[in-house]
Amino acid sequence: xxxxxxxxxxxxxxxxxxxxxxxxxxxxxxxxxxxxxxxxxxxxxxxxxxxxxxxxxxxxxxxxxxxxxxxxxxxxxxxxxxxxxxxxxxxxxxxxxxxxxxxxxxxxxxxxx
Amino acid sequence: xxxxxxxxxxxxxxxxxxxxxxxxxxxxxxxxxxxxxxxxxxxxxxxxxxxxxxxxxxxxxxxxxxxxxxxxxxxxxxxxxxxxxxxxxxxxxxxxxxxxxxxxxxxxxxxxx
Numbered sequence: 034x035x036x037x038x039x040x041x042x043x044x045x046x047x048x049x050x051x052x053x054x055x056x057x058x059x060x061x062x063x064x065x066x067x068x069x070x071x072x073x074x075x076x077x078x079x080x081x082x083x084x085x086x087x088x089x090x091x092x093x094x095x096x097x098x099x100x101x102x103x104x105x106x107x108x109x110x111x112x113x114x115x116x117x118x119x120x121x122x123x124x125x126x127x128x129x130x131x132x133x134x135x136x137x138x139x140x141x142x143x144x145x146x
Numbered sequence: 147x148x149x150x151x152x153x154x155x156x157x158x159x160x161x162x163x164x165x166x167x168x169x170x171x172x173x174x175x176x177x178x179x180x181x182x183x184x185x186x187x188x189x190x191x192x193x194x195x196x197x198x199x200x201x202x203x204x205x206x207x208x209x210x211x212x213x214x215x216x217x218x219x220x221x222x223x224x225x226x227x228x229x230x231x232x233x234x235x236x237x238x239x240x241x242x243x244x245x246x247x248x249x250x251x252x253x254x255x256x257x258x259x
Contacts, residue, residue: 036205041186065245076236076250077189084245121188123248130196132177132240134248135205138188 036060037124039137047145052109054140056122059103066098066105067123070116071139077121081107112144149173152237152251159258165224167254169237177240178220179248180204180212182233189236195220227258 038057046052054068065084069077081096083089083105089096095108109116122137153168171178177196181189181204191204193212201212209231213221220239224231234255238248 039188067247069248076252077248078250079247082245082247130176130200130242131202132196132242132246133191133194133202133204134179134238134240135191136181136189138186 035137036135037122037137039120039122039140041138042141043143044140045143045145046112048112048114050112052112052116052142052144054107054109054120054122054142056105056107056137057103058105058122058124060124060126061100061103062126062128063103063124064127065125066096067125067134068094068096068105068107069121069123069136071119071121073118080120109142112142114144114146117142117144150237150239150249150251152235152254154254155252157254157256159224159227159256161226161228161258163224163227163258165227165256165258167222167224167235167237167256169220169222169239169251170218171220171239171249172218173239173241173249174217175239175249176217176242177246178214179238179240180210180220180222181236181238182206183236183253184233192222227256229258232256232258 119139
């Protein structure tokens with residue numbers, strides 16, 4: 034079983050709709066969770082981070098974490114064509130100085146004008 | 147402006163060569179990471195380091211080694227390059243907080259012929 038799993042997509046949504054991206058992880062000691070956006074040919078950039086159960090909102094983005102179900106999601110409201118990118122879910126395990134960050138394979142999002 | 151600098155954007159090597167990929171960060175970060183990115187496989191962790199001279203194997207360490215003699219520099223070494231190591235290599239660094247994001251370099255596209 035992969036440590037971090039995502040549906041590779043592509044996920045196609047019309048402009049203005051809500052895009053819902055999902056991620057599951059296998060290691061229960063995972064502490065922090067991140068969503069990165071990656072445009073083609075570019076390095077990943079952080080969209081959201083979350084480490085407590087529940088929802089965290091930042092502008093059009095909402096991250097949701099359910100540690101009991103080992104599930105983290107990203108909602109993008111009012112999707113724009115500029116949101117078209119690959120979204121990478123990342124999971125951090127931290128113990129003392131040790132800090133390991135593992136990524137999923139990414140979900141490609143296409144926002145149709 | 148914070149920076150993670152990778153020494154080369156593109157690199158072409160021959161099979162059997164010893165290859166060094168260099169990464170330097172200017173943020174005094176304790177944690178540094180090497181990933182490779184291949185289509186459909188996301189970012190896969192090769193090695194990471196949480197302190198000078200400390201290194202940990204990631205998920206795919208075979209065929210690679212690393213060196214961290216100074217805090218700001220983390221080198222990835224391909225002892226004997228093979229064609230299946232043709233890939234995009236991304237270096238990243240982060241601080242020690244539980245919600246610390248990764249800062250990525252711009253990547254090195256390595257081709258092994």
